[in-house]
Amino acid sequence: MRAIPEALQAVQGRPQLRPAVRLEVWSRRFGLWRPAWQTLYAGSESAHGHDAGLCADGALVRARVDENGYLQVARIPHPEDPDEWCPWQMLATADDVAPAVITHPTSSEVHILWVGTIHRNIRWTRSTDGGVTWSTPAQILSEPSGSRITALAGVFRGQSPYELYLFYALDAGGAGADDVLKVVRYAGGSWGTSSAWSYGPRYSFNGLDVLWQGDFWLVAAGRDSASPYLPRLWTLAYGDGWEYPAGTWAALAELEASDSTQFQFAAPAWCAGDAVRLSYLERWDGANAYRQACLRTLLPAASLGSARWTDAEPVGYAPAADAALCLCWDASAGRLYRIGHDRAWCAVQETEPLELGERVVAYTYNEMPAGGGLVVMLDNRDGALSQAGQDDSPYAALRPGAELRLARGAWAAGAPYYADLPAGMVTALEWRESQGTSRLIVRAEDWWGVLRGWRAGRLFSWDGTRTTASIGADLLAQVGLDFAADGAGSDLMSTRTPRFVVPAGQDGATALRRLMANLPDLLRFDGYGTVLFRDPAVLPAAFAVGGAGEPAVLEGALVRGAAWANLCQASGDGVFGWALELDAIQEMGTRRRVWYDAALLSAAQAGQAAGGMLRRAGLEGPAGWLRLRPLWGVELWDVLDWTRRDGSRRQVRVVGIQERCDMRRRGIYEQRLSVVALSDDEPGGGV
Amino acid sequence: MMAWGVLAAVNLSTYTASVALADSRPAYLRDVVVSRGIPASELVVGRRAAVWIDEAGGSAPLLLAVW
DSSP, X not given: OOXXXXXXXXXXXXSSOOEEEEEEEESEETTEXXXXXXXXXXXXXXXXXXXXXXXXXXXEXXXXXXXXXXXXXXXXXXXXXXXXXXXXXXXXXXOSSOOEEEEOTTOOOEEEEEEOTTSSEEEEEEESSTTSSOOOOEEEEEOOTTOEEEEEEEEEOTTOTTOEEEEEEEEOSSSSSOEXXXXXXXXXXXXXXXXXXXXXXXXXXXXXXXXXXXXXXXEEEEEOSSTTTOEEEEEEEEOSSSXXXXXXXXXXXXXXXXXSTTEEEEEEEEEESSSEEEXXXXXXXXXXXXXEEEEEXXXXXXXXXXXXXXXXXXXXXXXXXXXXXXXXXXTTXXXXXXXXXXXXXXXXXXXXXXXXGGGEEEEEEEEETTEEEEEXXXXXXXXXXXXXXXXXXXXXXXXXXXEEEXXXXXXXXXXXXXXXXXXXXXXXXXXXXXXXXXXXXXXXXXXXXXXXXXXXXXXXXXXXXXXXXXXXXXXXXXXXXXXXESSOOOHHHHHOOOOOEEOTTOBHHHHHHHHHTTOOOEEEEOSSSXXXXXXXXXXXXXXXXXXXXXXXXXXXXXXXXXXXXXXEEEEOSSOEEEEEOXXXXXXXXXXXXXXXXXXXXXXXXXXXXXXXXXXXXXXXXXXXXXXXXXXXXXXXXXXXXXXXXXXXXXEEEEEEEEEEEETTSTTOEEEEEEEEEOOTTSTTOBO | OEEEEEEEEEETTTTEEEEEETTXXXXXXXXXXXXXXXXXGGOOTTSEEEEEOOXXXXXXXXXXXXX
């Protein structure tokens, strides 16, 4: 049951209510902003290493290594102004390794570090005026002869603009896996001595970036330690006392892996803004070779070391060499910059949605266990919506891919009150004209639809060490959804560890159904960004309908029918569990559901699986229905305490929701709920 | 479900294999159990392979055939 305002609670189910509808359109998906990029700059710089950072005054400082081996810098005072890009100024000689620009959001301190021309030394310059003037370049360290520095990245530590950490990758110079990561600290105006990584070396590191979020989080591209040294994109932490002890290295975690040395990852860069966003290049060196920049977004509550990233989304940047797509976030202006070696883009985060509630003529909402959607009819008599979705229109945000949030409720005591329906993603706009009217029909799909639209671009495989809940979370993260228990999931969600495989090309909805096929848990959407799983044995809160003072049931049908199974038996290797309903067997004869699941490791697990499946079979039996005025807080799987005309009471569970509202015809504002009667021996079942 | 690919690596001591599935970006399906009906001499890297994958992930993938 979704919480609704008290004022709505008070009038729920009453006749003659005046509907209140609010319709918002957002450029986001499940709460994650989807930037609408505008080109800022298109130059002709050659594809070499570069970096950028934003200063406290909003100026952008860039550094690049040019084709002649010079480090060039540029300060762009107002980066949102295309005319200010990009006044390069030569600073020093440099090796062809991407430099590091280190800025602080509250300070005019800027540091630039780069690799010197002998390939094994790091040089440094500092500005105290936001990149207007620079100190004389100096060397901060030099590695032994024969070694080579292949990547570097730096970041200020926490709130301090005076303490920074520089990380770099060092190739010892020999054959095989001999590359390590090292770190050196700058504090009190001077540089310390570098300390090396405590894990086994890798074959190579070819790109590095770092963020500070309590600990130092690095993203690194390179090749692994064992022959044939396969390409990897890793994350790892260098502890600063938050999750990891200060000064300790955490192990590398694979974010992407390739089993061909011809398919590599390069030039990673990440940035913490409205969310943590990551860019990197995918590089194919075989026939029809290409480089393609990809963007991913970390789910809001996830750790940087987790796999909870959205699927890699190709963006329009395909450099001729491994030049990064840098990301910079201007928090005060809500601007995100995407900066390539010769291109730059900007997107401004919306703070207000496009509000279309005044134009809503009618809507229908449909939510079933296998999916649903929302169709909204908008008034377009003035033609204002005819350009919806076009860049120069005030209704540009209304386009396929936008998030649609419809809140509905009623007027009470002269004021409108609303309760949200779950978010949907716009899939189609339909301009309809008939009998002198002009309407815009907006169609949106729910989370199942979004998941159906996603297909695995590569093989996903879990090795039998991860729980079903965490596999589901990895899977749903691909489209930006979180996965969590709704009160309590079944024990199997946290104890069953399958060898789960999603082949390339399979859609997400099919994969999730496969994962959950032998589990009793019920799924529903919290309406914002999380899919919830729930043990069907756990009863949610109930509405009371049909009785005195309760929302009236306008029509209804209670169906008592046979479930598709009345005996469930689950087996693992040498383990067995079953559950049965003797009364149902007496009536219908035995209706079995029999399955083998080698991931069931104990009789207790098998028994839980069988019992849960039996309860689920009951919910998937023949459904009755109720027609009533909207219960604004009702959700899938809620239990209704239904008082029938003869005064008897019966508990039913909601297994489908349809709602429609039509402002044109007074009185059409109702719900039709599909309901399944709880069996007599369920808690609160027969009354 | 069935999947097709190319045998990428074989471990004869555990009788398991890695298979590069068709249609996927380079990523191997690892620790695939090899049917004991397939002689070791036939497990030649580069040969085509058929793998059975348990829908719900209860069992490890099984290499059924090479050709």
